[in-house]
Amino acid sequence: PGGDGGSSSPATGRTVPSGATAPQPDGTGALPPGAGAPGIGDPDFPSDGNGGYDVARYRLVLGYDPATRHLSGTAGIRAKATQELTRFNLDLSGFTVGRVTVDGRAAAFERSGTELTVIPGRPLPEGADFTVEVAYAGEPKPVTGSSNLGTYGFIPTRDGAFVTCEPNGAKTWFPGNDHPADKALYEFEITVPEGITALANGELTGEPVTRGGKTTYSWREDHPMVTYLATMTLGKFTLREGRTASGIKNLAAVDPRFRGSLDKLYTLSGKITDYWATVFGPYPFSSTGGVVDDFSAGYALENQTKPMYGGFSPGEGIIAHELAHQWFGNSLSIKRWKDLWLNEGFATYAEWLWEEHQGDATAEQTFRLHYAAPAGDAIWKYAPGRARPDDLFNDSVYTRGGMTLHALRRKIGDRDFFELLKTWNREHRYGYVTTEEFTALAEKISGKDLDALFDAWLFQESKPAA
Numbered sequence: 001p002g003g004d005g006g007s008s009s010p011a012t013g014r015t016v017p018s019g020a021t022a023p024q025p026d027g028t029g030a031l032p033p034g035a036g037a038p039g040i041g042d043p044d045f046p047s048d049g050n051g052g053y054d055v056a057r058y059r060l061v062l063g064y065d066p067a068t069r070h071l072s073g074t075a076g077i078r079a080k081a082t083q084e085l086t087r088f089n090l091d092l093s094g095f096t097v098g099r100v101t102v103d104g105r106a107a108a109f110e111r112s113g114t115e116l117t118v119i120p121g122r123p124l125p126e127g128a129d130f131t132v133e134v135a136y137a138g139e140p141k142p143v144t145g146s147s148n149l150g151t152y153g154f155i156p157t158r159d160g161a162f163v164t165c166e167p168n169g170a171k172t173w174f175p176g177n178d179h180p181a182d183k184a185l186y187e188f189e190i191t192v193p194e195g196i197t198a199l200a201n202g203e204l205t206g207e208p209v210t211r212g213g214k215t216t217y218s219w220r221e222d223h224p225m226v227t228y229l230a231t232m233t234l235g236k237f238t239l240r241e242g243r244t245a246s247g248i249k250n251l252a253a254v255d256p257r258f259r260g261s262l263d264k265l266y267t268l269s270g271k272i273t274d275y276w277a278t279v280f281g282p283y284p285f286s287s288t289g290g291v292v293d294d295f296s297a298g299y300a301l302e303n304q305t306k307p308m309y310g311g312f313s314p315g316e317g318i319i320a321h322e323l324a325h326q327w328f329g330n331s332l333s334i335k336r337w338k339d340l341w342l343n344e345g346f347a348t349y350a351e352w353l354w355e356e357h358q359g360d361a362t363a364e365q366t367f368r369l370h371y372a373a374p375a376g377d378a379i380w381k382y383a384p385g386r387a388r389p390d391d392l393f394n395d396s397v398y399t400r401g402g403m404t405l406h407a408l409r410r411k412i413g414d415r416d417f418f419e420l421l422k423t424w425n426r427e428h429r430y431g432y433v434t435t436e437e438f439t440a441l442a443e444k445i446s447g448k449d450l451d452a453l454f455d456a457w458l459f460q461e462s463k464p465a466a
């Protein structure tokens with residue numbers, strides 16, 4: 001739809017003037033010719049991410065001052081046009097946008113809600129590699145009060161910021177394609193007042209440089225990463241660095257208030273990362289570790305290479321969970337939020353596997369404990385294979401998701417089950433996954449018809465027989 005004289009929308013009969021973007025439930029609407037869609041196409045989150053291009057790399061050159069809460073800088077985004085583009089969108093929440101360029105030439109832009117529409121001087125042909133640069137500044141504001149997600153995004157703290165963005169809070173600190181279906185590489189150049197540490201993903205590319213009372217930290221993440229796993233957590237931190245027993249770089253950082261947790265965090269993170277590599281396959285990234293900040297958002301987040309624990313000293317269970325996400329969620333990422341159990345069910349099952357490995361409760365015992373939840377329990381009413389946008393992190397996605405894996409393990413046996421976990425990782429390393437791909441691989445490896453099992457555990461709003 002969307003011809004020159006305007007078109008009539010069959011659903012509403014309204015006339016959509018040409019050049020206008022009629023908001024549609026799927027986030028696309030009637031777009032002017034050659035416009036990239038304002039959503040990537042996730043029906044549960046229609047305006048998240050964008051269409052028409054694929055990001056290859058972000059280069060974020062940012063300065064932040066905790067005293068004034070002012071952030072300013074430039075985001076350089078290298079991308080490939082997947083269609084002809086007369087205009088395209090980035091996601092950005094708040095800030096004043098200064099200059100926008102495309103391939104070095106000034107571009108026009110428009111803003112509406114959290115959509116930043118960039119209009120290059122001349123259309124980008126399909127297949128073109130292009131660079132867009134956005135200069136912006138302002139006070140970052142986290143996302144708050146959105147259904148049951150709590151506070152997330154760039155969260156200012158007393159001495160810096162706690163930056164945890166799942167599901168769609170990256171837009172609170174940089175413009176981009178804010179949906180897990182577009183992974184990219186990242187470079188960060190972060191300037192903060194001297195004495196503050198800036199922790200981003202991947203590795204420091206050199207020693208921090210201090211000049212005129214300010215320190216610049218350069219980090220880079222050389223493995224594909226989704227936007228919600230990017231971080232620039234800032235503050236006073238005590239660090240411990242080294243390598244795990246198997247040789248993986250390990251960095252633990254804690255707010256001074258959690259000084260007493262540093263060695264435990266460092267040691268457990270190393271030990272658990274090494275163990276997961278024997279169960280799930282080689283560690284996908286360049287380093288492991290964890291960060292404890294003096295701020296509670298009420299959760300932890302598996303930020304790539306640097307899981308973040310908000311205001312508490314993490315125990316083995318949650319460290320096992322966040323590190324399992326480095327495989328499930330970070331290396332293998334979901335294309336649509338409805339498949340979230342592929343992250344959370346697996347990370348929860350990993351907690352049970354870690355306990356089993358420690359000689360504590362077996363996964364079978366843990367499964368039985370949860371299975372005993374009465375018929376009226378929320379986990380039986382919520383089908384975990386279809387995570388809901390208004391209740392994304394429901395307990396069912398975690399617990400019943402984990403139970404689904406145990407029911408599968410019972411059905412196909414340990415040998416096929418653990419081969420499945422490794423093959424799943426090997427086949428989709430650094431890529432995207434769907435529930436259908438997982439159930440198909442489980443059937444292939446086991447040679448069993450598993451439709452009934454997956455249907456009962458993932459898709460029925462009732463307690464499965466066990």
Ligand code: ARG
Pocket residue numbers: 148149150151152166167299300301302321322344393
């Ligand atoms: N993925 C995180 C975990 O289970 C949970 C993140 C919750 N995010 C939120 N905005 N509430 O480890």
Ligand code: ZN
Pocket residue numbers: 321325343344347
């Ligand atoms: Zn999790």
